[in-house]
Amino acid sequence: MIDTKEFTVLDAMELKLPTIFALSLPELEQWCLDHQIKKYRAGQIYRWLFPMRAKSWEEMTDLPLELREKLAASFSFFTSEIESHQIASDRTEKLLLKLHDREFVECVVMREPNRTTICISTQVGCAMGCVFCASGLAGLTRNLTTAEILEQITQLDRLLDEQEKITNIVVMGIGEPLANLANLLPALERLHEGKTFNFGSRRITISTVGLPEKIRELARIGKRYSLAVSLHASNDKLRTEIVPVNKNIGIREILEAAEYYFEQTGRRVTYEYVLLSGINDSPRDAKQLVTLLKNRHAHVNLIPMNAISLLDIGGSSQETARTFSHILNDAGIVTTIRKRKGADIDAACGQLRLPKIHDQIKG
Ligand code: SF4
Structure with missing residues (x-):
C-alpha cells in the first residue's frame, strides 16, 4: 500500500x-x-x-x-516541480518549472485591475532564433506535451488568491506555439470544458512569429482565438536580420495568412512590434509599417523592449515609442504601447529563462 x-x-x-x-x-x-x-x-x-x-x-x-x-x-499529481518562484514589485509572479527530464520552462502571472493574465510556454527553448530574444538563445530542445502545457496553467492558478480568477491567457512564453499546435490545441480544448476553467476561446491569445501554413490551419479549426503575429520590422531585409526564419517566408505571405485568419474567424489580428533602439524604431520604419498595414484588419501592439545586457540590445525611449505610435494612429491604425510588467524579475517579453541561459553561457 x-x-x-x-x-x-x-x-x-x-x-x-x-x-x-x-x-x-x-x-x-x-x-x-x-x-x-x-x-x-x-x-x-x-x-x-x-x-x-x-x-x-x-x-x-x-x-x-x-x-x-x-x-x-x-497517477502523479504534478509532473513538474517549482524550481523558483519570484514575485515582482508590480505583483507579477514567475515560476521556473523543472520538468520530469530536468529541463526547465517558465510561466508568468500578470495582474492589472480587473484582469489576471497568465503567459505560458509551449516548447523547451525555441528554434526561431529572434535576435532580441533571450528565450531562444540556446535553440530548441523539445516540444512540451499537452499535459505540460496544461500543468503550467494549473500551477499558476494555485498562486492566485481564493477569489481571484485567471481572466486571460497568452501563449507567448518560451517557444513558437504554432510549431507545437498538435500538443497546444488539445490543452486549450481542455480549458473550455465547464468542469475545468470554462474558458472562452476569445480570451486566449496565441502568438506566432508568422508561419503562414500554420496560421491557416488554426483559422480552419473553428475557434475564435485571438492571434498575435510578431512582426517586429516593416521590410523583409530588416525582418530577416531580426527574425531569421523570415528568410524563407516574407512579410507579404504572413499578412495574407493573417487576413485569411480574419475572414475565417472574424478576429482582427494583432501585430506585435518590439521597439529596438536604433534598429527598427525610426519614423521611417513607422511609415513603412503604415504602408504595409493600411486597409488591413490590424491592431498594432508596440512593445518597449527591456534592455538585454547579454545581447547588447537596448530598448527604445518612451519618447521614441510615442512618436512611432502617433504615426500609426494618425494613419488610422489602432496602436497601443504595451505596459512593462515584471521587469525586475526578468518576466518581461523576451526575457524568460534568461538567468538560466546566462549561467550556461557564462559557464
Ligand atoms: S521571440 Fe518567440 S519565436 Fe522568437 S526566438 Fe523568442 S520564443 Fe522563439
Whole structure:
C-alpha cells in the first residue's frame, strides 16, 4: 500500500506515472469504471483538481482513503516541480518549472485591475532564433506535451488568491506555439470544458512569429482565438536580420495568412512590434509599417523592449515609442504601447529563462 503523505513528485517521475491533469473528465470517468469505482467520483476528483485547486491527494477529504491510494498509485499529481518562484514589485509572479527530464520552462502571472493574465510556454527553448530574444538563445530542445502545457496553467492558478480568477491567457512564453499546435490545441480544448476553467476561446491569445501554413490551419479549426503575429520590422531585409526564419517566408505571405485568419474567424489580428533602439524604431520604419498595414484588419501592439545586457540590445525611449505610435494612429491604425510588467524579475517579453541561459553561457 502506498502512503499518499510520502508520495512526492519525484517518486511519481521515477515511477513514470501519467499526470492526473492529462485526463479529460470522460477519460477519468472511464478510469473509474475500469477500476470498479462509481462514475460520479470522477466529477468529485475534477472538482478538487480545478475549482478547489488541490495540491495533493490527501486534501481530497470527501474521497475514501482507498480511492486516494488508488489514485496515488496510478497517477502523479504534478509532473513538474517549482524550481523558483519570484514575485515582482508590480505583483507579477514567475515560476521556473523543472520538468520530469530536468529541463526547465517558465510561466508568468500578470495582474492589472480587473484582469489576471497568465503567459505560458509551449516548447523547451525555441528554434526561431529572434535576435532580441533571450528565450531562444540556446535553440530548441523539445516540444512540451499537452499535459505540460496544461500543468503550467494549473500551477499558476494555485498562486492566485481564493477569489481571484485567471481572466486571460497568452501563449507567448518560451517557444513558437504554432510549431507545437498538435500538443497546444488539445490543452486549450481542455480549458473550455465547464468542469475545468470554462474558458472562452476569445480570451486566449496565441502568438506566432508568422508561419503562414500554420496560421491557416488554426483559422480552419473553428475557434475564435485571438492571434498575435510578431512582426517586429516593416521590410523583409530588416525582418530577416531580426527574425531569421523570415528568410524563407516574407512579410507579404504572413499578412495574407493573417487576413485569411480574419475572414475565417472574424478576429482582427494583432501585430506585435518590439521597439529596438536604433534598429527598427525610426519614423521611417513607422511609415513603412503604415504602408504595409493600411486597409488591413490590424491592431498594432508596440512593445518597449527591456534592455538585454547579454545581447547588447537596448530598448527604445518612451519618447521614441510615442512618436512611432502617433504615426500609426494618425494613419488610422489602432496602436497601443504595451505596459512593462515584471521587469525586475526578468518576466518581461523576451526575457524568460534568461538567468538560466546566462549561467550556461557564462559557464
Ligand atoms: S521571440 Fe518567440 S519565436 Fe522568437 S526566438 Fe523568442 S520564443 Fe522563439
